[in-house]
Amino acid sequence: MIKTAMQAFISDRIDDFVNDLETLVNIDSSSDNLAGIDAVARFFVRRLEAMGFSTCLEKRGDRGVPCLQAHNRPLTETFDILFLGHMDTVFPPGEVQKRPFSKHGDRAGGPGVCDMKGGLLVALYVLETLHHGGVLNQLSMGVCFNGDEEVGSKASREWIEANAVNSRRVFVFEPCRPGHRFVLQRKxxxxxxxxxxxxxxxxxxxxxxxxxxxxxxxxxxxxxxxxxxxxxxxxxxxxxxxxxxxxxxxxxxxxxxxxxxxxxxxxxxxxxxxxxxxxxxxxxxxxxxxxxxxxxxxPPMESDDRTLELWRLIAAEAARMGLKVAWIATGGCSDGNFASALGVPTIDGMGLVGGNAHRQDEYVELNSIVPQIRLIASVCQSIAQDKRSSLQAS
Missing domain, CATH: 3.30.70.360 (Alpha-Beta Plaits)
Incomplete structure (x- = not known):
């Protein structure tokens, strides 16, 4: 289970997380708003580089879609884990002015809060937690955040696939479903x-x-x-x-x-x-x-034996935390479909618990921030420990 110091680091930063979520949600970044997507990407560039990641903000396709790649080891190394997400939303420019980030009790709302700016932040905060705990340098980590998922990832598909095939595992930070239900299968x-x-x-x-x-x-x-x-x-x-x-x-x-x-x-x-x-x-x-x-x-996202083995690791870490989790199959697509079709174990729904994506009443559950970061950081720590044990045995 995750170290006590890392647990405290997560809990102490919940206000920072909410403030960062407000910042990101209040950036209009519809798929056709390239300047907004670029602004979201640059938010992550600064934070990732502060941890020692090398970053590359590419402009892909005829339209120049911003796509952010980051890695903490040379690209000649296979990623132990690739964190995958998208920075674009379905909401048009001006939507933020109509209904900016807001909090209502244990929920937060706003354009893209669930799909998937909350998830992007979970990915970042997991990496910052691992960095703080000295675990990050034991793993080869990749980050791919694209800017055109909501319109089919046409400019970024090959880029995603190239990074996925260079990875042992892929975590996709689309929203986790209510009840901490992750996604292992997609049509x-x-x-x-x-x-x-x-x-x-x-x-x-x-x-x-x-x-x-x-x-x-x-x-x-x-x-x-x-x-x-x-x-x-x-x-x-x-x-x-x-x-x-x-x-x-x-x-x-x-x-x-x-x-x-x-x-x-x-x-x-x-x-x-x-x-x-x-x-x-x-x-x-x-x-x-x-x-x-x-x-x-x-292509469809289908769970094979290696994906189920990875899921069992996640479920075991969740059980140690006293967190009840489950997985579902869904009809919606994500960029996880591309990674899974290449035979790479892929777990989706790693973002904040939330719902009503693509609707004006889209929301995330704020009380899922700490458990989700803690769970994923704990899984990453376990993967690092297994990697270290394997290297020692060889």
């Missing part, structure tokens, strides 16, 4: 766009000369729903957006449907892709052609 996801193209005509005078793209999309929507009902457990496909037509008296020559797709395991990807590829050959309205674009671009 993979993606999307398809179905586009129907027909022929326009006057809807009242000569509708027979038209080929109605909207009607074709209606047929395809029903086909997707039937597939959804018949698919394996863990697979879902839902038409979420339909657009078509310009005026009420014109047969529409184009219509589109967007489909959200989720899969629970890698083996389920192929049947999904096969179904959507088959749609253009199965049209219903004469004169209408169909095209389908998209795919499952985020």
């Amino acid at each position: 993979g996801g993606g999307g398809y766009r179905i586009t129907a193209r027909g022929t326009s005509a006057h809807a009242g005078v000569e509708p027979e000369k038209g080929a109605n793209a909207a009607v074709e999309i209606a047929h395809q929507t029903i086909a997707v729903q039937r597939f959804n009902q018949q698919a394996d457990e863990g697979v879902s496909a839902h038409v979420t957006v339909i657009r078509g037509g310009e005026r009420t008296n014109i047969i529409p020559d184009e219509a589109r449907a967007s489909v959200d797709v989720r899969v629970a395991s890698k083996r389920q990807v192929a049947p999904v892709e096969s179904f959507f590829k088959s749609l253009p050959a199965n049209t219903h309205v004469p004169g209408v052609t169909l095209s389908v674009n998209g795919g499952v671009d985020r």
Whole structure:
């Protein structure tokens, strides 16, 4: 269990944590607000460098998305643990002015407080606790905080994967679920766009000369729903957006449907892709052609034996603290999906306990600050001890 001095260090800094959380939450950092994301990154750069970390604030992709990498050992060493998180939020610029950081009893609110600025701070405070206790220099630690997770991590995916594959374990600091429930499984996801193209005509005078793209999309929507009902457990496909037509008296020559797709395991990807590829050959309205674009671009996060072994270590440390923990599977995706798909043991939900992500009533439980930092620091300390024992034995 974590040393007494380190426990006191954590407990004595709770006010500092809340003040830092207020600072971060009150920085607008939506995925399209690159300056705000950069400001969040620079907050962490200063603190990480104060502990001796080497930092690199990259601007990735065509848009120059800020992505922060930090490490306390040469990059030629494999990370014992990679701390993974994202600095962007779903809330637009100006949201902070409408509803800045606030406290209501044992809860705090504000844009991104749960998803996931609280989690980023947990990661930082764990590292500062390990540094204070002299444990940090026994571990090779990596930090990757990207700036585009909420829009699919397109600019940062390869960067995340390169760091994950150089790691023995990955901790993802998305919010912990109420009741201290961590995440070991997540569905993979993606999307398809179905586009129907027909022929326009006057809807009242000569509708027979038209080929109605909207009607074709209606047929395809029903086909997707039937597939959804018949698919394996863990697979879902839902038409979420339909657009078509310009005026009420014109047969529409184009219509589109967007489909959200989720899969629970890698083996389920192929049947999904096969179904959507088959749609253009199965049209219903004469004169209408169909095209389908998209795919499952985020692999599922599946727990293997090594992940479960890591979970047992976390559960054992929690039991020593008198903290009851559990793990869940969820339909939502995170960057942990990428790490897990590479075969790296990955535990998600390492952030503050909270809920209602992406909503205006998003919150974190302030009484989870100390237990969460203490638990993760204790797990890291145990990993350091195991590493030291292995080196001595060899």
